[in-house]
Amino acid sequence: MVPQNFAIQTRQLTKIYPGFWKSQNVTALSELNLQVEQGQIFGLLGPNGSGKTTTIKLLLGLINPTDGDALVMGQPAGDQDTRRRLGYLPEESYLYRFLNARQTLDFYARLFNMNRAQRKRAVDYYLDFVGLDPAVRGRRIGTYSKGQTRRVALAQALLNNPDLVIMDEPTSGLDPVGMLEIKNMIIRLKEAGKTVLLSSHQLADVEDVCDRLVILYRGRVEIAGNLTDLLELKDVFQLEARQVSDSLREQLIALAQQGGAKEVQTGRPRVRLEDLFKQLVDSKRRGEKATPTAS
Amino acid sequence: MPHGTGIHYVTLFADSVIGLLIVAFILLAFRDVLRLRTGLSRAWAIGRVSLLDAWSARIWVLPVIWLFISLILCLAIVRGYTPGSKVRLDLTIFLRAQEVLLLVYLGILACLALPRERERRTLITTGAKPISRLELLLGKVFGLWAAGLVLLLAMMLLTWGYMTLVDGKIRSDARVLYQQEKHGYEKMIRRVPPQPGLRLLAENGVLQAQNNLTGTLRIAGQIHYSSNPPRRELKGGSSETLYFEFPSLPASFESPPVILFNFGVVSYAPHPGPVKIHCTLVSRANPMTTEEKSLTLDQNGTAEWFVKHTSGFFSYRNPGTGALYNPGPVVIRVTCTNPMVYLRFFNGVHKTGGIPHASCYVAGLDPDRTANHAGYVFPKSNPIITGFKSNGKQEIVGPSYRHPGIPPEVASFEFKHLNPLTIPTTKNGMFTVNLMIGVDKQENEQLPALAALQAYTTAAPRDRTTLQNIRIDEKHVTPIQLPRSLLSQGGSLVITLVSEVPGHWLKLTPDSVAIVRPASPFIINLAKSELVIFCEVALLIAIGVVAGTRLGWPVALLTTMVCYMLGNLFSFIAQLHAANGFELLNYVENNKLKGVWYYQIGSIISAGMTKVLYILVHLLPDFTRFNALHFIVRSLNMPWQILAINIFWTLVCALPTLALGYLLLRKQELA
Numbered sequence: 001m002v003p004q005n006f007a008i009q010t011r012q013l014t015k016i017y018p019g020f021w022k023s024q025n026v027t028a029l030s031e032l033n034l035q036v037e038q039g040q041i042f043g044l045l046g047p048n049g050s051g052k053t054t055t056i057k058l059l060l061g062l063i064n065p066t067d068g069d070a071l072v073m074g075q076p077a078g079d080q081d082t083r084r085r086l087g088y089l090p091e092e093s094y095l096y097r098f099l100n101a102r103q104t105l106d107f108y109a110r111l112f113n114m115n116r117a118q119r120k121r122a123v124d125y126y127l128d129f130v131g132l133d134p135a136v137r138g139r140r141i142g143t144y145s146k147g148q149t150r151r152v153a154l155a156q157a158l159l160n161n162p163d164l165v166i167m168d169e170p171t172s173g174l175d176p177v178g179m180l181e182i183k184n185m186i187i188r189l190k191e192a193g194k195t196v197l198l199s200s201h202q203l204a205d206v207e208d209v210c211d212r213l214v215i216l217y218r219g220r221v222e223i224a225g226n227l228t229d230l231l232e233l234k235d236v237f238q239l240e241a242r243q244v245s246d247s248l249r250e251q252l253i254a255l256a257q258q259g260g261a262k263e264v265q266t267g268r269p270r271v272r273l274e275d276l277f278k279q280l281v282d283s284k285r286r287g288e289k290a291t292p293t294a295s
Numbered sequence: 296m297p298h299g300t301g302i303h304y305v306t307l308f309a310d311s312v313i314g315l316l317i318v319a320f321i322l323l324a325f326r327d328v329l330r331l332r333t334g335l336s337r338a339w340a341i342g343r344v345s346l347l348d349a350w351s352a353r354i355w356v357l358p359v360i361w362l363f364i365s366l367i368l369c370l371a372i373v374r375g376y377t378p379g380s381k382v383r384l385d386l387t388i389f390l391r392a393q394e395v396l397l398l399v400y401l402g403i404l405a406c407l408a409l410p411r412e413r414e415r416r417t418l419i420t421t422g423a424k425p426i427s428r429l430e431l432l433l434g435k436v437f438g439l440w441a442a443g444l445v446l447l448l449a450m451m452l453l454t455w456g457y458m459t460l461v462d463g464k465i466r467s468d469a470r471v472l473y474q475q476e477k478h479g480y481e482k483m484i485r486r487v488p489p490q491p492g493l494r495l496l497a498e499n500g501v502l503q504a505q506n507n508l509t510g511t512l513r514i515a516g517q518i519h520y521s522s523n524p525p526r527r528e529l530k531g532g533s534s535e536t537l538y539f540e541f542p543s544l545p546a547s548f549e550s551p552p553v554i555l556f557n558f559g560v561v562s563y564a565p566h567p568g569p570v571k572i573h574c575t576l577v578s579r580a581n582p583m584t585t586e587e588k589s590l591t592l593d594q595n596g597t598a599e600w601f602v603k604h605t606s607g608f609f610s611y612r613n614p615g616t617g618a619l620y621n622p623g624p625v626v627i628r629v630t631c632t633n634p635m636v637y638l639r640f641f642n643g644v645h646k647t648g649g650i651p652h653a654s655c656y657v658a659g660l661d662p663d664r665t666a667n668h669a670g671y672v673f674p675k676s677n678p679i680i681t682g683f684k685s686n687g688k689q690e691i692v693g694p695s696y697r698h699p700g701i702p703p704e705v706a707s708f709e710f711k712h713l714n715p716l717t718i719p720t721t722k723n724g725m726f727t728v729n730l731m732i733g734v735d736k737q738e739n740e741q742l743p744a745l746a747a748l749q750a751y752t753t754a755a756p757r758d759r760t761t762l763q764n765i766r767i768d769e770k771h772v773t774p775i776q777l778p779r780s781l782l783s784q785g786g787s788l789v790i791t792l793v794s795e796v797p798g799h800w801l802k803l804t805p806d807s808v809a810i811v812r813p814a815s816p817f818i819i820n821l822a823k824s825e826l827v828i829f830c831e832v833a834l835l836i837a838i839g840v841v842a843g844t845r846l847g848w849p850v851a852l853l854t855t856m857v858c859y860m861l862g863n864l865f866s867f868i869a870q871l872h873a874a875n876g877f878e879l880l881n882y883v884e885n886n887k888l889k890g891v892w893y894y895q896i897g898s899i900i901s902a903g904m905t906k907v908l909y910i911l912v913h914l915l916p917d918f919t920r921f922n923a924l925h926f927i928v929r930s931l932n933m934p935w936q937i938l939a940i941n942i943f944w945t946l947v948c949a950l951p952t953l954a955l956g957y958l959l960l961r962k963q964e965l966a
Contacts, residue, residue: 060423062966080330080425088423094416096344098351110340111424113333156420 007164007195008036008059012068015054015219028054030219031068036197036212038163041190043206043213043227044199050216052199053091056166059197060088073164084112087162091169091199093153097142101132101152104141108156126155131181146173154182164195171202177281183209207231237261240269312914313951320954323961327429334430341426341434342441349404349442357400358449365392366457377770378465382501383928385461389454390824390924393447397832398859401443405839406855408435410848413965422965432840432956439836443829451825455818462500462817470497492771504820504932507729507809508718510708510790512689528561529680531570532634539627539655539674540579545664546609551601552659554627557652558596559639571632574600578607579873580623589632596638612664624873627655627674644673654678689803690735693794703793706801708808710790715782718810725776727811728790734769738798744769745795750777754786764795774811806929815932823933824923830945831921835859837949838916841956844963861911862918868908876905916948 013032019025029051036042044052057063059070061078070077073085095104102123109119127137130151141149150173157165170186171179179202186196186209200206206213207227214224223230239252249266256264321328331338368388412418421431476489529537546552560570570592578584584607590598602608610621631638640654655678658671665672691704720726734744744767751759760777767773781788790808794801838858842851861868921941926933 057419057966062419062422063964064962080427083423083425086423088420090416090419090423092416094418094420096348096415096417098348099344103347107340107344108420108424110343111337111421111426113336153420 005038006035006071006074007038007040008034008042008070008072008197010034010055010059010068010070013055013058013065013070014067015051015058015063016066027219029058032216032219032221034214034221036195038195039190039193040211041186041196041198041209043210044197044216045203045206045213046216049218051219052216053168054219055216056088056168056197056199059166060086084160085163087157087160087165089154089157089165089167089170091172093146093149093173095141095149095153095156098140100140101127101137101144101155104152105155105159108159112160122159126158127152129158129185130155131178147175147178150174151178162194164197165189166197166199168199169201170198171200171205177278179205180278316951316954316958320951320957324429324954324957327427327957330427331429331433334427335433337426338430338434338437341421341431342436342438345408345435345438346441346445349439352404354400354404354442354446357396357446358453361392361396361450362453365389368392369457378469378496379501379930382458382461382465383930386454386458386928387924389450389457390828390927393450393454393825394828394831394923397443397446397828398835401439401446401832402835402839402855402859403852404442405435405439405836406843406851407848408439408840409843409960410846410851416966419966428960428963429957432844432953432960435840436837436953439840440829440833443832443836447825447829447832451821455821458502458817458821462502466497466500469493473497490771499814501930502817503814503930504817504927505809505814505930506812506932507806508710508713508812509806509809510710510788512803512805512807513707513709529558529629529631529638529640531631531636531638535630535680537629537638537640538679539629540678541625541627541657541672541674543621543623544609544625544657544672545661546605546611547659547661547670548611548614550659550670552605552609552657554600554602554655554657556590556592556596556598556600556629556655557641558592558654560592560596561637561639562633562635563637564633564635567633567636570596570636570638572598572638573630573632575628576602576608577626577628578622578624579626581607584608584622609660610664612661629655640678644676690800691792691794691803693799693801694797696797703795706792706803708790708792708805710788710810713782713788713810715779718782718812720779721776723776724779726779726782728775728777729809729811730765730767730773730775730792730807731771731809732767732769732773732792732807733802734767735800735802736798737800739796742796742799743767744799744801746801747793747795748775749791750781750788752781752784752786752788754784756789758784767801820927820932823935823938824927826938827921827923827933827941830941831918831923834916834918834945834948834952837952837956841952841959844956844959858915859918861908862915865912865915865917865919868905868912872905872909876902916944916952920944 010032013029013034014027015029017026017028032051032055034055044055046052054063058065059072059077060083065077072079073082075082096107099107105123105126106119109122114122127134132148132151132155136144136148141152144152154170157167167186170182174182183205186198189196190209190211196209198206198210210227212224212226213230215222244252253264253266327334365388369385409418412421426434473489473493476485476487476493479485480488529535544552554574554576556572556574558572560567562570571589572592573589574587576586576588586602586604586607588600590600592598606620607622608625610619612619641652644653653673656671656673660670660672662668662670689706691706694703718726728750730746730748732746736742736744745763746765746767748762748765749759751757760781762775765773765775788810792801792803792808835855839851839855842854842858846854926937
């Protein structure tokens with residue numbers, strides 16, 4: 001019996017891509033055992049070719065496992081009813097280039113059997129939600145920038161208000177502001193009780209938002225656990241303070257050494273470049289809104 | 296189809312594969328099919344995107360290209376001799392061009408439908424949504440069907456517009472000409488009154504779809520009331536040939552086989568002398584293997600023929616090994632060399648005093664291998680008779696000055712199952728029959744062609760209506776009036792025609808005599824033809840989409856093309872198989888090489904290929920069933936039943952095709 005609090009559970013999940021000869025077989029994923037609790041933000045990390053995307057495709061039922069099984073929301077992976085509660089953002093934005101943003105979202109909303117009024121409401125809401133410029137919503141997606149396309153792809157993943165959102169490289173192609181917005185949005189999803197499975201190369205993103213994570217390497221789990229447990233240095237203590245004079249700093253060092261502390265270091269913390277960039281863009285945007293253009 | 300052979304059972308198996316596919320589909324897709332009640336909207340969502348995809352690929356250019364090509368062909372290249380034939384040619388061009396362009400373009404789009412989604416990887420995003428594989432497959436098919444319908448609708452309206460313009464021009468020209476002729480006749484400039492056909496043309500045009508009823512045409516050398524409807528006899532001294540066909544002739548080692556003939560001789564010659572027939576035995580499998588013999592009929596009209604070279608025509612079983620040598624079906628051709636003599640023959644097997652006999656049968660055979668275990672076999676019923684056709688039309692000759700004793704030949708048209716309520720009558724209680732007869736004046740060219748007509752029902756054959764001296768104008772319709780009482784007597788209506796002028800031959804087709812019924816609007820008939828084109832295109836789309844489920848688009852395209860080509864060659868391949876396969880195509884060379892080892896290997900491969908093709912065509916839909924032009928270019932209204940059969944046939948073929956597609960896509964990885 002599957003406990004209800006697991007959004008995703010895999011048992012010995014294995015995927016081997018067959019080659020022409022048996023010796024050419026490629027093991028993309030090997031005996032993966034994974035448990036993602038509901039309401040968590042779960043990180044799926046690993047270098048290229050480690051099996052992250054294969055895991056996601058297996059969970060969505062897009063490919064068939066060679067061995068083992070996977071349960072998503074308590075049902076076998078790929079179950080049609082379960083997919084009603086899923087949102088999926090692929091690593092590249094695989095959308096129809098000949099449709100515009102509205103038509104695209106309308107099409108995906110139809111696949112959820114939404115009626116006309118529901119579709120219109122959902123399309124408008126999620127296009128606003130992902131911050132797609134209203135001026136481009138009627139243009140074909142083929143003419144969009146990568147960031148704009150990514151926002152439409154994100155909107156289609158959230159269109160059905162899913163309980164489980166699977167995101168493969170969600171910030172790929174976005175500017176730092178967009179990246180930060182996505183991160184904030186993921187946190188908001190968690191606050192709303194949603195489960196998020198996040199696969200990313202942007203380790204900083206994962207670090208900022210994830211509760212738990214696994215690191216895959218060549219299809220096998222190398223590390224798994226809570227982010228805090230994994231990253232916390234248990235034997236190191238850090239003190240932050242403002243307006244510390246040089247003499248006070250030396251006294252603190254001396255005090256620590258007297259107390260038996262080893263490898264005592266002091267320094268000035270730095271603001272992250274991402275925060276600096278965000279501050280700059282935000283202030284510029286505020287300025288643009290306040291000052292009318294010359295035309 | 297050769298019964299009892301291995302290939303027969305294999306083709307039976309091939310046919311049942313289609314049934315098995317449907318059963319497997321129903322069992323496996325049970326949940327999906329149930330969900331389709333709500334899932335059809337999802338399938339349509341996929342279809343809608345396919346339609347928009349086609350639109351973005353500028354599918355709307357297709358009607359423009361089609362119109363351009365058709366107009367060039369109609370206006371510049373092809374011209375008809377008469378207004379009617381011009382319209383028929385235009386319609387043929389317009390509809391055939393539609394059919395070809397749609398088959399090519401939508402066939403390509405169908406083959407690209409799923410492979411392109413895989414290449415663009417949009418299938419990953421769509422596949423993650425709550426959509427079943429069946430909905431995905433149906434969605435692709437629905438989308439392209441919708442595209443086909445939209446295109447056909449546009450093309451139909453353009454065709455209708457163009458044809459109405461052409462018809463308007465023809466009507467206005469006819470009106471002017473009729474007025475000129477009428478004016479000339481009234482002013483005594485012309486002696487001949489204006490042609491009523493011109494007035495009809497000006498009033499009705501050429502586009503109306505005729506609902507006239509046609510019957511079955513038979514030709515008789517001499518009419519016999521006992522044989523009803525009348526039957527043609529073999530005319531002596533002419534090129535008329537009678538064909539008796541035997542599926543197999545199983546010979547015995549104990550007695551020589553003998554072919555026996557039994558004809559009724561009808562002679563009009565004053566001193567007939569011995570009646571001779573010329574017979575030719577032909578192997579169907581190897582038409583170069585023949586044996587000929589001239590025979591003289593005795594007073595009872597019988598003759599017998601002992602064949603010399605039996606091995607080319609008769610099958611033998613080796614008593615030692617039990618191996619069977621069978622050269623296949625055999626045909627006996629018979630002609631009569633005496634002029635003024637007619638040979639009457641049986642259409643089937645008759646029993647006289649408990650003993651069955653036919654006009655031709657083969658005796659002295661192996662009793663163990665004949666169907667009745669009596670050592671003789673009868674030919675297939677209703678032997679074919681040829682030799683009185685000219686340019687695809689049957690001809691009947693009028694009376695002869697030289698031999699006044701010979702009655703003229705008679706053509707009979709039999710109308711079965713007539714519903715009197717559907718046939719309009721005049722106030723005088725008459726109904727109209729149109730005669731459209733060609734004339735070949737070999738003598739008496741200066742005389743007008745005249746025909747005599749008799750009409751009766753099989754319920755009361757002696758109660759006849761006779762019309763004489765009906766003037767026949769070639770390429771013009773001659774309307775005649777017949778009493779309505781003929782329709783209410785029950786039985787079939789028979790109308791017979793004879794040429795009254797010596798040396799005048801009447802050229803007939805099955806629709807030369809037609810009972811007139813009100814015409815239908817052209818637009819309805821055009822829509823029916825367009826729907827038949829749509830059925831053909833829809834079936835090809837289903838095949839293309841299914842081929843694309845597992846194959847890349849170039850291979851899917853090739854597969855679909857092969858399916859379509861084999862589907863159009865169904866009867867050819869079936870006949871090729873019956874006639875011993877590809878070896879038939881190079882019979883002379885092959886015969887020289889018989890016994891050479893590499894020939895034998897080639898022969899085995901060739902026979903295998905024929906068998907494989909034969910099985911394959913049984914698995915594929917028969918595309919020759921779709922004939923959108925058959926009725927409309929003859930200005931005939933397509934019966935609704937024909938349209939329903941086309942739609943039914945499309946569904947019967949599309950359903951197993953989609954079932955196969957579902958089975959292929961069910962476990963297919965989408966990413």
